[in-house]
Amino acid sequence: MTDSQFSTWMRERQSATEAALDRILPGSHIAPQRLHDAMRYATLGGGKRVRPLLVFAAGELASAGPRALEHAACAVELIHAYSLVHDDMPCMDDDVLRRGKPTVHVEYDDATALLVGDALQTLAFQVIAEPGLMADSARQLEAVTLLARASGSRGMAGGQAIDLASVGQTISREALEVMHLHKTGALIRASVQLGALCGDVPPDALQALDRFGKAIGLLFQVVDDILDAEADTTTLGKTAGKDAANNKPTYVTLLGAPEAKRLAAELRAEARSHLAAFGDRAGRLTQLTDYIVDRSF
Template sequence: MSNPSSRTPTERLEQRLPAYRDRVEDSLARFLPAPDTLPMRLHEAMRYAVLGSGKRLRPVLVYATGEALGAPAEALDRPACAVELIHAYSLVHDDLPCMDDDDLRRGRPTCHKAYDEATAVLVGDALQSLAFRILAEAPSAVPAEARAEMVARLATAAGSHGMAGGQALDLAATGRTLDLAQLEDLHIHKTGALIRASVMLGALCARAPDRQDLDALDRYAKSIGLAFQIQDDILDVEGTTEALGKTSGADARLDKATYPGLLGMQEARTRGRELVERALDSLEGLGDSADCLRDLARYIMERSS
């Protein structure tokens, strides 16, 4: 049997991720409306857009952060599902013809291709509202004040000062050359805001989290959010459609601003590794309980999909 300390971050995560993913998948299936309840086509499409696929990075971050601070797993289910529902809604809307106009997502037809554009718009709307409903109804194990803060943080992350604002910046940047500060500002909003919210929601499920720990976790989340986007940009160039589950080369086709396009491939990788090291430095005070978060940070620049 191999020594656990000799395994790579990806190998160690492969031992832990199935349990996290199974837990959030079961919870999502429970919270989503049943496909045989009216309006059946909408509910069927909602489940199509959410269940059965995806890396589930954001809910995994909720679980790993909460566990690092001693939060019980049952208190983390609703926040984990809430961030994944917001993420799923954003993908459904991003794929629409008026946005990125993609036909493939997670290895199968995008929601508007499997159903139709109007249904896809409604799916995104309904998933977003469901996310806030299940978060507001979090169990009494999470104090009301913490639930209110989680709702506020997720709303900010999803709105015009977060993900939606980042998408607007991304659309406005099409065909333009950005400098590094502008590109990172775009992705701090578009990709990073929801990743930061995932970490913060997990932390808020712990009883009286320390302010110093919250600040450190926020720095960690900001760094891995940018690193995640860098690796996404790299994989869009080097990955295959089969491995990615979405159309490779889409950034070039849409003339989007990317890290490899701005910095070159090698410098983009270097920047990603620097961000991972910055994330790891942020966790110095958290001890062994944050080892899963450390492995996730390293995995982000190692992943192939």
């Protein structure tokens, strides 16, 4: 697939995700209006939709149907959106800017932000568990539990807890990797798995895709750390340099920028190696891997 075909594919899937989220989120006119308005504010009209793109790319490789993929894509994006709303709150990272707009607790208030995150998480599970979404209901239950495990205390929320505990600490590269494999990696990895689960792939292919998902999960965070250190706030759409300001360990503070970039290159090569057996069918996943890296340098 040429770069231009890939760009078209990305835009189409981003639009499909946006349209599906718009349909799934209750309208701002439905009571309680302020909550629904804030849920839409937190979710719509922003973000690169990397996780949904991974769901679609893995799902299309697995010949999954469009409706199941759309729901799975929305579910991971709703989990991601909820985590951003809560992470930005004053008692966590206390951030005022996200996707180029004031964060939810700034635009609304802290109590609303708390409820927005709560309700977005609930909606994610409602969307992925919709009866009849997949022909095989037992497989769909596996998808629901996969999303729950990736999001909970031994996945994303757990990574956030490790992150909190590491503020101001000197931690090892291994500890940093454990944190990121949970905080960012778990949901990215789950996105790839969910896409594949929506379709039909043999167990060894599912395992290769999972290794790919784990590698790009870490890759995504290494690139994020480099961006946070090097890009400006306008480019990022969120406050740049905030990890350093918050005294948080990152790959850049731990390894230095040149070594962090070398690590990113290494992880990209590793990710691609897990796709080798799929040949051309993994073209979009390969290009998404490049996209994750090239948004920075």
